[in-house]
Amino acid sequence: MKRVAIVKTFMRPDIFKACMESLIASGTQEVLVAFDGPPEYWDAHREIVYWANQRIDAEIFRFPYDYGLSACRNRLIELISEPYFLMVDDDVMVTTNIWYASPIMETEKKIAAATFGWLEKNIFFQIDAWDVDIKDGKILSKKLRWPKELRSINGFVFALPFDFVPNQGFWSRRFFDEFQWDEHFIIEGEHEDIALQAWPTEWKFAVCLNVFLYHMHDREDEKYENQRFSKEKAARSWIYFFHKWNLKEYRDGDYLLPYISPAIIIKNETIRETLDKHLNHLRWQY
Numbered sequence: 001m002k003r004v005a006i007v008k009t010f011m012r013p014d015i016f017k018a019c020m021e022s023l024i025a026s027g028t029q030e031v032l033v034a035f036d037g038p039p040e041y042w043d044a045h046r047e048i049v050y051w052a053n054q055r056i057d058a059e060i061f062r063f064p065y066d067y068g069l070s071a072c073r074n075r076l077i078e079l080i081s082e083p084y085f086l087m088v089d090d091d092v093m094v095t096t097n098i099w100y101a102s103p104i105m106e107t108e109k110k111i112a113a114a115t116f117g118w119l120e121k122n123i124f125f126q127i128d129a130w131d132v133d134i135k136d137g138k139i140l141s142k143k144l145r146w147p148k149e150l151r152s153i154n155g156f157v158f159a160l161p162f163d164f165v166p167n168q169g170f171w172s173r174r175f176f177d178e179f180q181w182d183e184h185f186i187i188e189g190e191h192e193d194i195a196l197q198a199w200p201t202e203w204k205f206a207v208c209l210n211v212f213l214y215h216m217h218d219r220e221d222e223k224y225e226n227q228r229f230s231k232e233k234a235a236r237s238w239i240y241f242f243h244k245w246n247l248k249e250y251r252d253g254d255y256l257l258p259y260i261s262p263a264i265i266i267k268n269e270t271i272r273e274t275l276d277k278h279l280n281h282l283r284w285q286y
Contacts, residue, residue, distance in 0.1 A: 001083065003029040003099055006076040008069055009090035010037040011223070013044035015216050020052045022093040028086065030057040032079060034072035036065060070181035070190045077176050088168045092118070093214040101156040104206060105170050112203040114158055115169025117257060118215035127257035129207040132163040132199050134247075140192070141251040151206070159256075160206035164195040168213055175203060182244075187230075189237040196245055207256065 005028045009016045023031055031052065035045050045060060052058040063072055073087070084105040088094060104114040117127030133143035148159040179197045181190050198205075242248065 003027060003086070003102075004032070004080055004082050005030070005086040005088065006032045006034070006073065006080070007088055007090050008034045008036075008072045008076075009045055010035070011041045012090065012218075013041060013048060015218070016045060016090040017048045017051075018093055018216060019088065019090050020048055020058070022096075023086075023088075024052060024055050025096050026094050026098050027096075028056065028094075028099070031059075032076045033058070033060040034063060034067075034076050035060055036063040036067035036072055038065065066186055068183060068186040070185045071183040073181050074176075074183065077171075077173070080173055082173060084170050084172050086169070087171050088213070091216045091218075092168050093216060094168075095211060095213065097154075098211075098213075100154040101158075101208065101211070102170055104151060104153045104156070104158050105172060107151060107153075108204075109174075110202045110204055111160070111172060112175040112198055112205055113165060113169055113171045114160075114206040114208070115165045115167065116208045116211060116213045117166055118168070119212040120215045120217065122261070123263070124259050124261050125212060125257060126259045127166065127207055127209070127255070129159075129162045129165045129205075129256040130254055132195060138246070138248040139251060140196075140245070140247050140249070142253040142255055144254045144256065150209075155210075156208050157210045158206040158208050161204035162207060162256075163199050163205065164192070165205040165207045167191055169208070172203075178203075184240050184244075185237050186233055187237065188234045189241040192250070193241060193244070209256075 005023050007016070007019060007023075020031065033045070033049055035042065037045070042062060049058050049060040061075065063075070077085075084102065086094070086098070101114070105111055117125065117129075119125055130142040131145045133141045135141055148161070151158045151160070175198075178201075179194060182193050185193060
């Protein structure tokens with residue numbers, strides 16, 4: 001089976017290059033890239049893919065500006081014939097051994113995705129994995145259902161099933177014969193939407209508990225932040241989402257590991273060694 005990855009990129013060529021370097025280092029054999037960013041970023045992205053193409057099979061497809069995350073992913077997935085593939089955003093670096101985790105996709109037929117949490121640049125960990133709960137028919141909320149099953153694959157430990165998992169990881173090609181990313185979503189809401197599509201079915205999602213991918217998102221890049229977290233784009237997406245699913249609210253809550261920084265973990269002082277302890281030990285011996 002050919003190791004194929006897809007990447008959607010927009011306007012951060014330096015970060016995109018680090019993503020591509022990590023994919024090459026991991027033994028990925030083919031990378032399909034979708035670009036829908038501002039025209040002035042096109043040449044830089046194309047040059048990175050040209051560089052990558054000297055080492056692996058790499059191809060970049062240019063789409064209209066702001067064509068959308070969902071539409072870009074769908075166009076790339078349509079080109080894939082392998083039973084599963086690796087999907088990452090352009091600001092994610094994968095581990096060099098990530099393909100050793102891919103056999104998780106072969107453990108049963110109805111695994112839609114097996115994905116990974118992330119470590120962010122400012123040292124925040126998160127595993128955004130949870131289960132769907134619809135309260136009063138109108139309120140989508142996060143919930144964790146137990147028990148979960150653990151599966152160890154070449155040292156990678158996965159938990160399943162979940163209704164929603166992070167988006168970076170392995171995805172089943174056959175899953176996308178039944179479902180698609182809804183192309184009404186340019187950014188925001190598309191991931192919750194595909195979870196609700198799959199929720200009534202037998203498809204399962206798994207998440208890795210012991211390996212995190214590096215999320216290079218730079219929250220100080222104001223130009224990108226204004227695009228990625230545009231209030232206008234978010235409003236259009238979420239209004240469509242609520243109308244589509246006949247919902248009124250989306251409540252945050254339980255997820256496997258919330259954003260957590262080691263800096264905020266309480267560290268209690270304890271006594272490990274004392275002079276008196278060891279002097280007393282010597283006195284006891286002699």
